[in-house]
Amino acid sequence: MLQDSHFLINPATFRPGATISISKAKSKLKSEHDPDKALKIYSSVSNHYTSPLSSRYAQEYTVKRLAKSHRFSDIEAFLESHKDDKKITQEPFLSSIIRSYGLAGMFDQALKTYLQMDDLGTPRSAVSFNVLLSACVNSKFYDRVPQLFDEMPKKHGFLPDKVSYGVLIRSYCEMGKPELAMEKLKEMEEKGVEITAVTFTTILNSLYKGGRCDEAEKVWNEMAKRGCGPDVGAYNVKIMNFQGGDPEGVKVLIEEMSNVGLKPDTISYNYLMSCYCRNGMMDEAEKVYEDLETKGCNPNASTFRTLIFYLCKNEQFETGYKVFRESVRANKIPDVNTLKYLVHGLAKSSKAKEAKEMIRTMKKKFPANVVKVWTKIEEELGLAKVELGDIKSNESNVAHLVRLLPSNAAGLTSSKLTRKTSKHEIPLVLIPPAMMVFEVPDAAKPSFNMVTPF
Template sequence: MLARLLQLRRILRLSGRKFSFSSNPNPDHNLQPSAYTKPLNTTINKLFKERDLDKLVADFQLASESYRFRCRHNIYEFTVRRFAAAGRLDAVESILEHQKRFAADLTHEGFGARLISLYGKAGMAANAVATFNQLPSLGSPRTVLSFNAVLTALAASGDYPCVVSTFHDVPAGDTSIIPNLISYNILIKALCEKGDLDAVLDSLVLMEKNGIFPDLISFNILLKGLYENKRFSDADNIWNKMAKENIQPDIKCFNAKIRGLVSVGKTSEAVEILDEINQSGLKMDIFTFNAFIKSYCQVGNLEQAKLIYMDLIKNDCAPNKETFTVLIPSLCEAGELDLALRLSKESLSRRCSPGSEILQGLVDGLAKNSKLGEAKKLVEISRANGYSGKSIRLPFSCLAV
């Protein structure tokens, strides 16, 4: 038997076709030989490098005839994001609608959910909803997985009222779909973004009534929303609920509380929370440091803000765009241009620049204070980091110097 298989493999090799000893049927049997005899990684690398977007659509559709290619989720997400960034939503639709022809894949709930999710990543919520509604006619089951995918797509588009209506309407019309913890977390976040905090608390009661209990992610979403909307009493109730249910808070929970307190000028109370963080065995992250830097800058206590920044560095915590966006303008306003320049250079080297307006403000300040050499250098560094001549430039009065 083995000898016959080896002979068959030699015959197929001479004819240019693939052969496998696998007992599974080859899902690529309908492909033209040129479409599936190329090594998969070669095909994917070619797609990554293709610059002609119209050709990329055609090549992607051809490659997706291969089942093995369709299992490589990263190339799908990369290509969809690339088309979306280029404003080619028609291309996104072309490659994703093409996938609906693979009926065998659509019998698995994950494939349909992935198409919905990819439409969501491209910001095409209407297509995501349409695909979700099409699933039964495509032979694909509508499950809580695809339900969560369409909720996520709607949330990503910012259509929070539609998230709420979809959450309630779909299970009401299809009793096979029962919202789970992920569904409720998406709903809670949408209601927080919508600013409907009373509905958020009602949803918390509803989910527990249905036998679904919030997890740490739920509480993080709740605390963030409550503190941002100055609902301190309700936030305290959430902390008590977490303690009662033995859910240990993480640094995100404490950060939400710190930001809430500093937003109403209660910085001293926020500082006291640092002891709770240390006692919990947690470590401050960049969002903790940024909250205090912003607070001290807002009240004009720049010295304390600088100390917080130095602590940030000592704790091996990398500053981010928000750090520099808050600190550099405050330094410029206080006349500390040398330190502002140093931080601007650091922000550019870290690829988290505060933006052209802030950098231009520093350039203007340096030029005005007879630091023309430093101003020119910052313009040069900015240009080297992708800023255009229109976004950052020397003041007109310095061009003739």
């Protein structure tokens, strides 16, 4: 069951202001991880619906930020406020609300919205139905999809389309029942519903994951017979079967893709890179990463996560830090667990400066609940404390302070001064003749107690 952390937002907050365009808001929301700031960006849009697609993405980015902070009451207030808009009678507009609830894992609210369509005066078709089924899958209620598939079209008088069948087939595959998915292929054929490469790929993925490789090869051949040639997605699923095995096998499949006129994508090269990593071939893995741009691909969060993890595993923390900086610039920062591994490794390798900078970056990029995690890590590693280097850099300033003392200060036997920093007070002991000895408290000494991240 979803647990809500807090409710802070008045629905009136969501009424748009008149400052930025929806396209600019979408761009800003991509790099903004703080949910309150995301809401502020969304509410400052001059007209949310000049571009329906950009509007949907902006809405979804905002919901994702709130969901990551477990602010489900805020999500409900945010999305319910959209039902007061006159565009609620348009099926695509209402469908965007259902979709957003699905992204947050709030299927009950998604279903409630779908059932309200008559009252709201919104027509139903396969469009909103498909969004409802996808919301069910996103919320991981796979077993409810077949029931909805059987009930809703009959009740509301429309026919499922190829997308509807695609989501149904995915639900069977997620439940580990690809044989039921295969039966639906026959039903689609009988009813004249197009069977796409995506549908076949979903079944292929389920069979490969279940170790049923012989059956997967039969499906692969069936695709060719139906004139539904494998696409990049299907090849990527096949490539996955080689992950952790022989990198040469992956290379052969990538070459085969190119030979049949398909362009390998970032996912294809991620699998090749991961395969090299698993076999301890880090130089080759880094080469794949470095060559992505020349192959017309951009690294994604999975690229950075995989490479950083294996660099850390091989104690190449400095290189891992460089890759982390590149992930920040690309706004594709990996998950917390991977980065914990890196920051612990940096601290262990006497790279406290890099570790501190990394933590500062993460605190700036993410909301309060994630910042707490990094604050705890910072304290565990002693990185929140004043370091000797920080103290030494202030020696000249302190010496100047001593010179300004009255002349009888030289006769003091043990008089203490305190120099304030932004967060700490560092006591200074004055010993005649005006010689300074820094008395550094234990709290100011660097501590690098390694905590196992996994």
